[in-house]
Amino acid sequence: MARRVTKPRILICILRRDVRLSDNPIFHHASQAFIDYDSHPETPDTNSREDSMISDTEVPDFTHLLPVYIFPANQVEVSGFLASDSKRSPYPEARSQIAGVWRTGPHRAKFMAEGAWNLKERLEGLECGSGLDLRVGMIGDVVENMLQWYAKEKDDDGNTAEVSAIWMTADDGTEERADERDVKGIAAHYGVNVRVWEDEKYFVDDRDLPLDMRSMSDLPNVYTTFRKSLEPLRECPRQILPAPTKLPPLPPHSPPQMGPFEIPNSLQALIERLLAPLNEDPSFGLSSPPQWPGNVESAHPFMGGESAAQDRLSHLIVSGAMSSYKATRNGMLGLDFSTKLSAYLAQGHLTARQVHWAMADFEGGNGEGRGVQGYGKGENEGTAAVRFELLWRDYMRLCARKFGSRMFHVDGIRDTTSSKRREGQDSYNSDQDQSSAKRWRYIHKDGKAGDDPAKTAEVFDRFRSGLTGIGLIDASNRELFLTGYTSNRARQNVASFLASHLGIDWRIGAEWYEFLLVDYDVGSNWGNWQYVAGVGNDPRQGRVFNPIKQALDYDPKGEYITAWVPELRKLQITKGIGPNKEEVDQQRLMGLFQAWRLEGSEKAQLGLQGLEWVEHPLVRIQFSVNRRRGQGNDGRGKDRGSWRGGRGKGKGNRRLGNEEKLGNSGHGDQM
Numbered sequence: 001m002a003r004r005v006t007k008p009r010i011l012i013c014i015l016r017r018d019v020r021l022s023d024n025p026i027f028h029h030a031s032q033a034f035i036d037y038d039s040h041p042e043t044p045d046t047n048s049r050e051d052s053m054i055s056d057t058e059v060p061d062f063t064h065l066l067p068v069y070i071f072p073a074n075q076v077e078v079s080g081f082l083a084s085d086s087k088r089s090p091y092p093e094a095r096s097q098i099a100g101v102w103r104t105g106p107h108r109a110k111f112m113a114e115g116a117w118n119l120k121e122r123l124e125g126l127e128c129g130s131g132l133d134l135r136v137g138m139i140g141d142v143v144e145n146m147l148q149w150y151a152k153e154k155d156d157d158g159n160t161a162e163v164s165a166i167w168m169t170a171d172d173g174t175e176e177r178a179d180e181r182d183v184k185g186i187a188a189h190y191g192v193n194v195r196v197w198e199d200e201k202y203f204v205d206d207r208d209l210p211l212d213m214r215s216m217s218d219l220p221n222v223y224t225t226f227r228k229s230l231e232p233l234r235e236c237p238r239q240i241l242p243a244p245t246k247l248p249p250l251p252p253h254s255p256p257q258m259g260p261f262e263i264p265n266s267l268q269a270l271i272e273r274l275l276a277p278l279n280e281d282p283s284f285g286l287s288s289p290p291q292w293p294g295n296v297e298s299a300h301p302f303m304g305g306e307s308a309a310q311d312r313l314s315h316l317i318v319s320g321a322m323s324s325y326k327a328t329r330n331g332m333l334g335l336d337f338s339t340k341l342s343a344y345l346a347q348g349h350l351t352a353r354q355v356h357w358a359m360a361d362f363e364g365g366n367g368e369g370r371g372v373q374g375y376g377k378g379e380n381e382g383t384a385a386v387r388f389e390l391l392w393r394d395y396m397r398l399c400a401r402k403f404g405s406r407m408f409h410v411d412g413i414r415d416t417t418s419s420k421r422r423e424g425q426d427s428y429n430s431d432q433d434q435s436s437a438k439r440w441r442y443i444h445k446d447g448k449a450g451d452d453p454a455k456t457a458e459v460f461d462r463f464r465s466g467l468t469g470i471g472l473i474d475a476s477n478r479e480l481f482l483t484g485y486t487s488n489r490a491r492q493n494v495a496s497f498l499a500s501h502l503g504i505d506w507r508i509g510a511e512w513y514e515f516l517l518v519d520y521d522v523g524s525n526w527g528n529w530q531y532v533a534g535v536g537n538d539p540r541q542g543r544v545f546n547p548i549k550q551a552l553d554y555d556p557k558g559e560y561i562t563a564w565v566p567e568l569r570k571l572q573i574t575k576g577i578g579p580n581k582e583e584v585d586q587q588r589l590m591g592l593f594q595a596w597r598l599e600g601s602e603k604a605q606l607g608l609q610g611l612e613w614v615e616h617p618l619v620r621i622q623f624s625v626n627r628r629r630g631q632g633n634d635g636r637g638k639d640r641g642s643w644r645g646g647r648g649k650g651k652g653n654r655r656l657g658n659e660e661k662l663g664n665s666g667h668g669d670q671m
């Protein structure tokens with residue numbers, strides 16, 4: 001049907017962490033409104049829309065849709081996009097507040113670029129003239145630039161194009177909410193209406209939360225209480241919004257990228273621009289950065305984007321990995337011990353309810369996975385455990401909404417009374433004047449813990465480089481540096497080690513994770529760090545992970561440690577127990593877990609003698625095993641041998657062993 005010839009009226013959609021075509025409220029409603037309008041241009045039929053969220057008055061009158069994905073300059077370093085060497089970026093470097101590390105590292109920058117590019121291709125593939133513009137800058141600046149440009153620009157017929165509305169999806173991070181306020185303020189100045197849609201990438205839709213929880217002050221401070229209020233979890237998620245097949249076309253003209261930046265026109269060039277400033281110092285400030293060991297593969301070799309996310313989800317169903325998830329989720333090596341969906345979920349390449357419905361179809365026998373064990377047999381242990389974990393993610397997100405900048409405070413979210421007192425204050429840096437319940441060691445100031453910030457910085461450097469001398473911690477930090485991923489089990493140990501064994505301000509660990517994680521998510525990262533550091537919403541405070549016992553339980557053959565710490569590969573940890581029979585020698589395993597325990601001659605033979613991390617580990621954890629022959633460990637925490645855990649030398653190293661978190665029982669508040 002021919003459209004009325006009129007000046008273009010543009011709906012601008014700002015995309016942030018909702019980089020997908022399917023199950024995306026913005027694209028769904030833009031498509032619905034457009035199709036309705038296309039069939040009945042004079043009397044748009046708003047009643048036919050599926051979702052009651054959108055009312056007649058809220059449907060903007062638009063002829064064109066301009067989706068825009070913005071790399072935000074405060075989170076992603078954008079100086080690589082400068083149009084020439086002589087230009088200077090108007091933005092400060094995108095570095096963290098305390099440790100001064102990049103906020104977005106190479107793994108996630110690449111993943112984000114792949115995600116945005118994939119969406120661009122998917123939109124262009126609809127063949128209705130749609131597409132995606134990529135921009136860099138602060139979100140408010142980009143929007144202002146666009147509104148200014150449209151206010152001045154004439155189209156081919158001499159008409160000024162008109163921006164009829166701006167749509168974006170809500171996000172719970174403090175910076176993201178500030179962006180939303182900026183956009184609203186700027187748009188109001190230009191007389192443009194802004195609609196911020198519910199963020200629908202979570203397991204439980206906000207609109208379905210129990211009434212008393214909608215006001216955040218009533219969000220339970222304990223996950224179990226939250227979960228129980230929503231069970232049965234399988235019945236929680238809403239239906240998926242279908243991917244549109246037709247969208248309004250891009251406007252005839254769109255504002256160019258504002259100077260001094262320019263946007264390249266291929267994915268490869270986009271990635272190069274993002275990585276250019278990071279590549280100036282590939283050691284990222286470390287004196288001995290981890291090097292790729294041979295013969296090991298990344299546990300997260302996946303590329304970003306909605307298409308890759310759907311492929312991964314489908315693989316998890318048809319391979320049976322989703323159904324075996326409960327048994328394997330505490331693993332550390334390989335592709336399928338856990339879902340590896342976190343990065344897709346964090347960037348909004350995938351929604352939690354898409355994961356739910358893929359599993360529900362399998363459980364109901366009407367989806368993929370025919371022939372796989374459990375097909376058509378309802379919820380199984382694995383699929384139930386995935387739902388349980390997805391709800392953790394929801395909970396962390398709601399905590400971020402509830403506690404705002406308190407998520408970044410050294411005392412965490414526990415000190416809620418003083419948090420109320422200090423409401424409105426940027427508490428990220430307010431530790432200067434607050435008395436912490438715990439004395440932390442800082443790298444940026446004297447923490448009054450008898451420490452020296454310069455020394456703490458050295459210790460932090462060794463921690464990040466995987467040179468602490470504790471095998472599990474070193475393997476995980478090297479893996480993280482090199483691949484952008486490390487398992488949940490390893491993350492818990494690493495966070496606990498920094499906060500409890502080393503007594504270092506947990507926030508610099510969280511900043512380091514923010515920099516490196518491919519799946520970084522503000523609520524999940526800062527919430528989990530707080531939880532493990534003992535300043536978050538763990539109902540049992542003061543738990544400390546013993547990385548030796550944890551290694552014994554979850555890496556009983558030392559495979560994970562030797563994969564990432566190749567210096568230890570030649571250490572023979574088995575002994576003969578009969579003709580052609582071998583078993584792991586627990587005493588030698590202890591040498592793998594902490595190399596300082598090896599005999600001098602053995603260290604010399606293995607080339608370990610004289611290495612700082614071997615001779616002078618950051619912490620020595622006294623731990624011995626007394627295992628009867630033949631009583632092995634099944635690698636999933638079912639250790640039946642006896643052991644004695646003792647007090648280590650590091651400060652803050654308290655209540656090791658018995659007080660550590662439960663194994664993989666799946667009970668209580670375990671993450």
Ligand SMILES: Cc1cc2nc3c(=O)[nH]c(=O)nc-3n(C[C@H](O)[C@H](O)[C@H](O)COP(=O)(O)OP(=O)(O)OC[C@H]3O[C@@H](n4cnc5c(N)ncnc54)[C@H](O)[C@@H]3O)c2cc1C
Pocket residue numbers: 329338339340341342343345346386389390392393394396486487488489491492495513517519520521522524525526528529532671
């Ligand atoms: C110190 C620390 C920092 C963390 N930082 C992040 C982060 O920045 N982003 C992030 O997504 N997760 C974070 N986690 C949680 C968890 O480690 C990862 O979600 C998980 O390891 C990702 O791998 P997966 O997708 O294979 O997880 P799976 O084990 O397959 O779990 C399925 C999904 O459930 C969710 N999930 C699982 N565990 C948790 C949890 N403890 N908290 C919140 N969601 C969870 C994730 O979305 C995950 O993709 C952190 C955990 C710790 C201890």
